[in-house]
Amino acid sequence: MQPQPIQSEADLQEAFKQLEAIFRAEEGTPEFAEMQALVTRIEVYERAHHPVETKHRKPA
Numbered sequence: 499m500q501p502q503p504i505q506s507e508a509d510l511q512e513a514f515k516q517l518e519a520i521f522r523a524e525e526g527t528p529e530f531a532e533m534q535a536l537v538t539r540i541e542v543y544e545r546a547h548h549p550v551e552t553k554h555r556k557p558a
Contacts (some may be wrong), residue, residue, distance in 0.1 A: 501535055501536075501539060503539060503542070503543070504539050504540065504542070504543035505543075509543075510540065510543055510544075513536055513539060513540050513543075514540070516536055517533065517536050517537065517540070520532060520533045520536075521533065
């Protein structure tokens with residue numbers, strides 16, 4: 499089954515629950531690959547819906 503993009507806050511909360519369950523997966527395992535894909539999906543959603551504004555400082 500192809501992972502679906504996160505499209506709502508409810509999807510995001512479900513993704514966090516899934517991530518919590520596999521957070522300590524060992525590298526090289528299917529769970530680790532799933533964790534990486536899940537983190538990527540979370541990051542994509544958060545960048546689009548919860549951007550972090552940064553203020554650029556001018557050099558002194």
